[in-house]
Amino acid sequence: MVIREAYLSKIRPFIGKDIIKVLTGIRRGGKSVLLEQICDEINSPDTVFLNFEDLGNQHLCEYNALHNFVCQKIGDRKEKFYLFFDEIQEVKGWEKAINSLRVKFHADIYITGSNSQLLSGELATYIAGRYVSFVVYPFSYAEFKSVSSD
Numbered sequence: 096m097v098i099r100e101a102y103l104s105k106i107r108p109f110i111g112k113d114i115i116k117v118l119t120g121i122r123r124g125g126k127s128v129l130l131e132q133i134c135d136e137i138n139s140p141d142t143v144f145l146n147f148e149d150l151g152n153q154h155l156c157e158y159n160a161l162h163n164f165v166c167q168k169i170g171d172r173k174e175k176f177y178l179f180f181d182e183i184q185e186v187k188g189w190e191k192a193i194n195s196l197r198v199k200f201h202a203d204i205y206i207t208g209s210n211s212q213l214l215s216g217e218l219a220t221y222i223a224g225r226y227v228s229f230v231v232y233p234f235s236y237a238e239f240k241s242v243s244s245d
Contacts (some may be wrong), residue, residue, distance in 0.1 A: 099129050105229060106133060111203055112177065115193065115222055116208040120231035126207040127181050129231055133205060135181050142170050142177045147185035158188035162195055173194055176202045184208040190221035197225065 109116055110133075118126045122231055127146065143165055145152050153162045161180075169176050178196060183189045183206040189224055 096128065096130075098126065099231075101134060102129055102229060103132060103136065104210075107136075108203060109227055113197070113225070114211070115197065116203075116205045117222075117226050117228040118231050119228060120145070120161040120191060120209060121233070122209045124231050126209065126231045130179055130181055130205060130207050134177070137177055137203075139175075139177050141172075141174055142179065143172050144179040145180075146181040148182045149212040156186050158186060158190075158192040161186050163191070165192075166199070167198055169202075173201065176200055178202050182208060190222045194223055196221075226240045 099124075106116060118129060120126055131144075134142060145155065145161075147156055154166055166179065180186075180189075180193075183193070186192065189206075193204060193206065197204060
């Protein structure tokens with residue numbers, strides 16, 4: 096696996112901050128792998144990682160179900176939690192759950208998505224303006240060369 100250091104170096108200053116980190120980009124562009132790399136780098140036991148393309152998580156694809164699941168996982172603990180939601184646009188009303196989790200818990204939230212909703216200028220409206228967005232592209236030439244030379 097190629098470590099996407101160029102992206103990680105841009106994201107690191109925001110780790111632990113009360114701001115939602117949003118990874119957007121084209122389908123199959125590397126968002127999910129980058130999300131896993133961020134999770135690996137943080138390396139905390141207090142982590143919830145959900146991929147909403149996994150049919151095993153289909154029961155969480157509605158904002159109340161997602162919210163209840165995360166609330167149950169965190170409970171009344173006060174330590175920082177890291178929440179990773181891959182392909183969040185699959186959750187109906189996702190922005191309600193994300194906003195609520197942000198204010199309810201001491202949480203560091205990361206989301207990915209590739210649909211037009213996440214790429215639109217309306218994202219600030221959806222998640223109350225408390226976010227930073229990173230557009231993820233497929234491998235750069237240098238990244239490609241590092242893989243092809245192995």
